[in-house]
Amino acid sequence: MDDRRRVVTVAVVPPDAVVGQAQKWNRTTESGQPGLRWMDADSHSHLANIVCHEMTQRSAPSTVGGKWPEQTVKCTSVLALLTLFGIMSVLVGYVDLRPATYTGDYHWKRFEQLPFSGILEARGNMSPFMPVPTYIKHANAEPLRPLYAYYDPRFQRISVLILSSEVLNATAYCRYFDDAYAEFKAAHRTVVYPDYVVNCPPAENIKYIFVTGTAHASVEKKQMISITIDPHSTRWPFASAPIYGDYHHWFLLLQFVEFHRANGASNFIIYHINSDNATRALLDHYGRRGVAQVIDLPDPRSNLCAGAHRCRHNFQIQDCLMRSVNRFRYAAVIDIDELMALTDPTKTMLDWLRSMDRPYFGSFQFRCRWAMRKSVDPAPHYLFDSAIDELDQLVEKKLPAIRFTKLSSPAPQRHTSKCIIKPEAVEYMGVHYVRQYSGGKEAYRTYFVEAEDAYTRHYRNLSTWGVINFREVSSFGQFSIVELPSKVLEETVSRSKCTLHAIRNITTPSCAQYY
Known part of the structure; x- marks a missing residue:
């Protein structure tokens, strides 16, 4: 027995x-x-x-x-x-595997009518079929490290972003301070949810806020965080994964910003940890021009977050979401080696978004196509040591969007896909899809974009990643030559040249239209 x-x-x-x-x-x-x-x-x-x-x-x-x-x-x-x-x-x-326009799909509607369909859905108002993240206490969980705080008008609450890994659903206490740095209200007990976020009720006369793991932990004056309230804007921003490491990022960063500017994006939120001097020069240039807001994050190698998968990446996603709420109509969270490409040569991505937008769409999910890069990008010294004509030729011939045009077949939906979201519709954002909508699944839906209309163009280096994943990517179908629309590609090249000219302090009259 x-x-x-x-x-x-x-x-x-x-x-x-x-x-x-x-x-x-x-x-x-x-x-x-x-x-x-x-x-x-x-x-x-x-x-x-x-x-x-x-x-x-x-x-x-x-x-x-x-x-x-x-x-x-x-x-x-x-x-x-x-x-x-x-x-x-x-x-x-x-x-x-449901089709992109599943909101009008006959089979999907029939499935939703089945009595057991709700059993398969995740808790509460999570996106359908998403695993519910559950806190697992690890030995290497970090202490709570509050970094930024934002007022969220959707829920009339204060969202504190914490740079701590593996603490989802952990107990946290909201601490309230006035303009004299005095704690004037009892600590409010809550939990870390979504990931890297502690939501606190508002309070009158609050000037600063902090989050601790216990109700009576001491808080120094220099630790207290002021609360950010951003004005509304209809601009379209992009947020990048944190830039760090010994890899040369500057050429990809140049393409990333200028391609999406040519597609209608007006603002970028770029997260930076450390980089080479050419990448830093680009970031400083975009910051001075008002094109990008550069967020410098602590080096993950200096704390326990270094051992957590996507630690800074996931933090950046939630922080970008909170910075975009009540500020931007649309926001895209992608990496600097990815381009969101439209197949229609007569439209920009912003034009397409406006034409497709519906009140019930909370996000647009794009399938991924890989472009395998067979060589590394130019070294940082090219930006400073090359003659300006050589820099122009470098852009014209070496830009990955021009050089690498052989793409994989589209990956299945939700396989490494990326999203453009409406920030006010999203409460919990993941790397590849929305985990939780702010109004529940009844209020918003995801529009699954057909690859024939638009897709994510992912420029992956054939190094370790290629050795491990090339076979899986090949299983999606044959590789084929796919050129970007000539109009947007030509504007990307022109914008890229003008940016490099500006960094080298060279005045080019034709570049005035881009700034």
């Missing part, structure tokens, strides 16, 4: 050794004990065979006295449970 109980437990909470194909995410308790793991249908079938073999290996396959053996009955029950999980997994997979 003890052995059979052990096997049944394995059926509900399968070990990794049995379920090798289990999906990567799982739910666990705060004590770190394993919880329910979602698997694909093949894994469920394989596990069911193992369980039934162990439960019935000592039983005859026939009935005894007109009754089924106890082991067979239990096996049937386990099979039924695993089959249910398998069906749910298949349905999740079906939804992941």
Whole structure:
């Protein structure tokens, strides 16, 4: 009996050794004990065979006295449970492949009418079929490190951004201070949610705010954070992943900014940790011109965040969202090696967004196509040491958008896709999709853009990433030559030249139109 109980437990909470194909995410308790793991249908079938073999290996396959053996009955029950999980997994997979304009799709509407469709959706008003992030207390979790604070008019609350990893759903206390730096209100207990965000109720006479892990932790005057309130604007910004490391970023950064400016973007929020002198010169130039707001973040190598996957990246996403609320109509969160490309040569991306916009669309999700770069970008010294004619030729011939035009077939939806969002519609943003809408799934929907209309053009270097992922990318279909529309590409080249001229203090009359 003890052995059979052990096997049944394995059926509900399968070990990794049995379920090798289990999906990567799982739910666990705060004590770190394993919880329910979602698997694909093949894994469920394989596990069911193992369980039934162990439960019935000592039983005859026939009935005894007109009754089924106890082991067979239990096996049937386990099979039924695993089959249910398998069906749910298949349905999740079906939804992941739903068409881009699913709001008008007949099959999707029929699926939503099924009585069990809501069971498969995540908690509360999370986006459909998104795993609910659960806090797991790790030994290397950082202490709370508040960095910025914003007033969120949508919920009439103060959102404090904390630069701390692995603290989702951890307890936090909002601390309120007046203009004399005196704490005038009892600490408010809350939790870290969404990731890197602590939401605090507003208070009269508040001038500064801070977040601590306990209600009575001491707070120094220099630690207190003022609250940012941004005016409304209809401009369209881009936010980049943090720039850092020894890689030469300046040429990609130049293309990133000037291509999207040619497509209608007017403002950029660029997160910077450390970089070469050419990248820094570009950032300073864009900052002086009012094109970009450069946010300098602490070096992750100086604290525990260095060991957390996408730590600064995820922080940047939530911070960009809060900086954009009530300030920008649209916001895009992508990396500097990505371009959001439109296939229609007569429109800019901003034109397309305005034509497609509907009140119920909270985000536009773009499928990814990879352009494999076969060489590294120019070294930083080219920006300072080359003659201006050589710089112009460098842009005309070496810009990745011009040089690398062989693209992969589009990846499936939600596979490394990127989004343009309406900031007021989003409460929790992930790297590749919206995790939670501010008004619930009934208020907003995601528009899944067809690759024939627009897509993300991802310029990946054929280094370690290419060795590991090239086979998967190739499985999406054949590579093909895909040129960018000539009008936007020509403007990108012209803008790029003018920016380099300005950095080198060379006056070019034709460049006045771009600033």
